[in-house]
Amino acid sequence: MSSLPIPTVQTAALIENPGPNASVVVRDSVPVAKPGPNEILVKLEYSGVCGSEIRALNGWGVYNPIVGHEGVGTVVQAGDDVGSSLLGQRVGVKWLYSACGDAAGVPACSACCRGFANNCSRQTNTGRHVPGTLQQYVLADARFVTTNFPPTLPSEVVAPLLCAGLTMMGAVGKVDAHVASLNESANEDVWVVVSGSGGGLGHIGVQLASAAKAGRYKVIAIDHGEAKKQLSLESGAHNFIDYTGGDDEVERQVKALTGEGAHAVIVVSGAEAAFRTAPRLVRNMGVIVTVGLPAADFMLPVSAALCSARSLTVTGVAVGTEDQMTQLLALAAEGKVTPKVEVRTLADVPGIIEGLRTDKVTGRIVVKIPE
Numbered sequence: 244m245s246s247l248p249i250p251t252v253q254t255a256a257l258i259e260n261p262g263p264n265a266s267v268v269v270r271d272s273v274p275v276a277k278p279g280p281n282e283i284l285v286k287l288e289y290s291g292v293c294g295s296e297i298r299a300l301n302g303w304g305v306y307n308p309i310v311g312h313e314g315v316g317t318v319v320q321a322g323d324d325v326g327s328s329l330l331g332q333r334v335g336v337k338w339l340y341s342a343c344g345d346a347a348g349v350p351a352c353s354a355c356c357r358g359f360a361n362n363c364s365r366q367t368n369t370g371r372h373v374p375g376t377l378q379q380y381v382l383a384d385a386r387f388v389t390t391n392f393p394p395t396l397p398s399e400v401v402a403p404l405l406c407a408g409l410t411m412m413g414a415v416g417k418v419d420a421h422v423a424s425l426n427e428s429a430n431e432d433v434w435v436v437v438s439g440s441g442g443g444l445g446h447i448g449v450q451l452a453s454a455a456k457a458g459r460y461k462v463i464a465i466d467h468g469e470a471k472k473q474l475s476l477e478s479g480a481h482n483f484i485d486y487t488g489g490d491d492e493v494e495r496q497v498k499a500l501t502g503e504g505a506h507a508v509i510v511v512s513g514a515e516a517a518f519r520t521a522p523r524l525v526r527n528m529g530v531i532v533t534v535g536l537p538a539a540d541f542m543l544p545v546s547a548a549l550c551s552a553r554s555l556t557v558t559g560v561a562v563g564t565e566d567q568m569t570q571l572l573a574l575a576a577e578g579k580v581t582p583k584v585e586v587r588t589l590a591d592v593p594g595i596i597e598g599l600r601t602d603k604v605t606g607r608i609v610v611k612i613p614e
């Protein structure tokens with residue numbers, strides 16, 4: 244247990260008035276919640292700030308005013324039915340707040356039954372259905388927090404793994420499954436485009452894909468500007484292409500490297516232009532993996548006829564499984580995944596979210612939560 248008493252109010256960052264006139268404010272009189280059934284109260288130490296939070300800012304869906312879904316902290320209180328085993332433990336609070344898997348008397352959905360609680364049709368999410376991690380004390384469902392971190396991993400490094408890293412584990416896993424189906428010879432290079440390679444998710448995706456399959460994947464990173472170029476190349480990308488050259492130029496460069504186009508294109512960016520370009524970069528029988536979250540009414544710009552004629556696969560990914568989380572933490576502990584982290588303060592959150600909205604953030608910004 245924490246030696247300090249739990250306060251009744253705390254500091255939090257809130258999104259107010261979502262939509263064109265949205266603002267992000269930091270307030271210091273936000274009530275601290277009490278854990279109910281299955282719940283624990285976590286005193287947060289760090290929280291990552293994910294690019295997907297601009298959906299809440301723009302009003303693209305209904306979110307809690309307190310967003311954030313990459314929280315690391317210590318359990319300071321547990322609901323009556325939870326028991327005391329988690330008290331004092333370091334835990335990770337993720338986008339998946341709860342899934343239907345353990346609901347008493349109700350059969351679990353097919354995704355949960357197959358071990359993919361991240362695709363549960365009845366899931367609830369941190370920062371959406373319940374307040375998120377951009378506050379000092381967050382409620383979490385004890386059944387879905389991540390525990391047992393490698394002790395050598397600092398909390399500010401764990402934070403971006405909880406959404407950014409896990410999502411890219413999910414995305415590279417989709418590429419692996421597709422490539423396994425292609426019947427390529429084992430010594431053939433497999434070209435993987437990561438579009439949006441210099442952001443919080445993208446650079447971890449470049450690291451994971453470059454390290455996968457004993458280096459068999461050659462990663463072409465696409466993003467904009469010198470900082471993102473450097474991070475993409477440091478993360479293991481074989482080549483970097485700046486998208487500001489335009490679609491035709493990006494396609495020309497990808498084809499020059501790959502011949503027919505890439506085997507897989509992972510669209511990490513939420514920018515509509517990245518989705519428009521993707522079908523031009525993938526070879527016949529290739530796969531487009533969507534990760535980014537543009538506005539809900541934006542449709543994928545690939546014709547049904549083209550999908551049929553070229554035998555394209557389009558698939559999406561929503562974070563990853565707890566097994567993938569465990570594998571990712573092990574990779575990080577071995578130094579094979581090294582998120583680029585910039586630590587800032589909770590007071591900086593308004594500027595951080597503005598930086599994400601205008602695509603100015605390289606790597607991941609993690610907020611140190613005040614004690």
Ligand SMILES: [Zn+2]
Pocket residue numbers: 293294295312338406407
């Ligand atoms: Zn996220």
Ligand SMILES: [Zn+2]
Pocket residue numbers: 342343344351352353354355356360362363364365366
């Ligand atoms: Zn389910």
